[in-house]
Amino acid sequence: MIKITAQQQKVLDCIEVYIKETGFPPTRLEICNELGFKSPNAAEMHLRALEKKGVISIKSGSSRGIVLNNKIPDGYPVIGLVAAGSPTLATENIERNIQCDSSLFGSNFDYFLKVKGLSMIEAGIFEDDLVAIKKTTDVKNGDLVVARIGDEVTLKHFYRTQESIELRPANKDYSVIKINNSVSQFEIEGKGIGLLRTH
Amino acid sequence: MIKITAQQQKVLDCIEVYIKETGFPPTRLEICNELGFKSPNAAEMHLRALEKKGVISIKSGSSRGIVLNNKIPDGYPVIGLVAAGSPTLATENIERNIQCDSSLFGSNFDYFLKVKGLSMIEAGIFEDDLVAIKKTTDVKNGDLVVARIGDEVTLKHFYRTQESIELRPANKDYSVIKINNSVSQFEIEGKGIGLLRTH
DNA sequence: ATATATACTGTAATTATATACAGTATAAAT
DNA sequence: ATTTATACTGTATATAATTACAGTATATAT
Incomplete structure (x- = not known):
């Protein structure tokens, strides 16, 4: 794991802001002016440290030759609900990528799950709709969750009762899945x- | 209208490609190398011409201080369904902007309409959902359309019958709107x- | 205990870069 | 007919920018 120091983070932020505002990276001196350093070598040393940690690249000999290595993800993967097995981000499970902002739904998410079946239709979730999924186990009552029971992956509403966990469909033709001690491999x-829906 | 010469376009393309590949703009000499010019002044003159035409800005005194003025559109506007009046793209009607790709829904669109009411709930369109709207009058039976009847703006399914045009809700508690000759100002x-829905 | 990383100041040299100036030539506009 | 814009070469120079070197000091790792 790469650990970046507070000062190095400041320098990195400074570079990102500078690029965003001007369209090109700052010089050592401009970094110094921004952060209050009095020697260009202060910026230089931070840049070297950031390069060593792989966060940036420095094109030697070029003015403003700072390259950010935090490559923008080429969209979010769309993953089909495979009947058996978890919706992993393995390449073979990715149907396509969707280019959108990480903040499209307010908070960050990890992938799109393509909905199979009609179990959530009363919640306005139709077959082939794409549900933006954030990988987490921190869920509250009423949350729409992707749960795995053994090899089965399902999209349901989450409810925790005294005795068990319930996965409730939003379709009166489907029944509630109750998770208790006898159910193994629940996740x-x-x-x-x-x-996201395309008409 | 700004007219750019073929050579100036080459220089502009060169700058765009260079930025895309390196993350920062080229120097005069690098432009020369790319395009085969033998004098830095050739690049300089083209840059001056491009600046004069407003296509780029040059930050005087800065190395690589070329700024592209073709600002990327800052997303698609979200427009509320105002009870009276059309959902125009006037600034006062724009709630916010959503940053996403034009191809997010396959084909291009113009704005997001924030849904009010429950008339389309059986089509999985809930209150506060955002519907991506493409401005067009070319609609087919079954299409989800934004229609204006006088001052009223509504989101319904479109059907053309022998006698009239029908705007059908997707909610049995609502009734079909029939458009006939007596209805003026239908559009x-x-x-x-x-x-697009955020949970 | 000694080395390594962090976090700088201060100075200086080399190189990278912008930019001015002097030309040449052609095409389009007034 | 004369100006103005385009489209360059070629040279020169001031300055912008990288980058090396010499220090100082503290914290952390081995």
């Missing part, structure tokens, strides 16, 4: 924070 | 090509 994969 | 604003 919350994540929660749905948004929905 | 199709656009059609819904996608949906």
Whole structure:
């Protein structure tokens, strides 16, 4: 794991802001002016440290030759609800990528899950809708969750009662799944924070 | 209208490609190397011409101080369904902007309409959902359309019958709106090509 | 105990870069 | 007919910027 110091983070932030505002990276001196350093070598040393940690690249000999290595993700993967097995981010499970902002649904998310079946239709979630999933196990009552029971992956509303955990469909033709001690291999994969539908 | 010469376009393309590949703008000499010029002044003159035409800005005294003025659009506007009046793109009607790709829903669209009411609930369109609207009058039976009847703006399914045009809700508690000769000021604003929901 | 990383100041040299100036030539506008 | 814009070469220079070197000091790792 790469650990960045507070000062190095300041320098990195400074570079990002500078690029965002001007369209090109800052010089050592401009970093100094921004952060109050009195020697260009202060900026230089921070840049070297950031390069060593792989966060940036420095194109030697070029003015403003600072390259940010935090490559923008080329969209979010769309994953089908495979009948058996978890909706992993393995390449073979990715149907396509959708280019959108991480903040499209307010908070960050990890992938889109393509909905199979009609179990959530009363919640306005139709077949082939894409539900934005944030990988987490921190879920509250009423949350839309992606749960795995053995090899089965399902999208339901989460409710915790005194005796058990309930996965409730939003379709009166489907029945509630009750999770108790006899159910093994139960896991919350994540929660749905948004929905995307193409007509 | 700004007219750019073929050579100036080459220089502009060169700058765009260079920025895309390196993350920072080229120097005069680097432009020369890319395009085969033998004098830095060739690049300089092209840059001056491009600046004069407003396509770029040059930050005098800064190395690589070339700024592209073709600002990326800051997303798609979210427009509320105002009870009276059309959902225009006037600034006062824009609630916020959503940053996403134009191809998020397959084809291009113009704005997001924030849904009010429950008339389309059986089509999985809930209150406060955002429907991506493409401005067009070319609609087919079954399309989700934004229609304006006088001052009233509504989101419904479009059906053309022998006698009239029908705007059908997707909620049995609502009734079909029939458009016939007695209805004045009827207009199709656009059609819904996608949906965005935040949980 | 000694080395290594962090976190700087201060100075200086080399190189990278912008930019001015002097030309040449052609095409389009007034 | 004369100006103005385009489209360069070629040279020169001031300055912008990288980058090396010499220090100082503290914290953390081995």
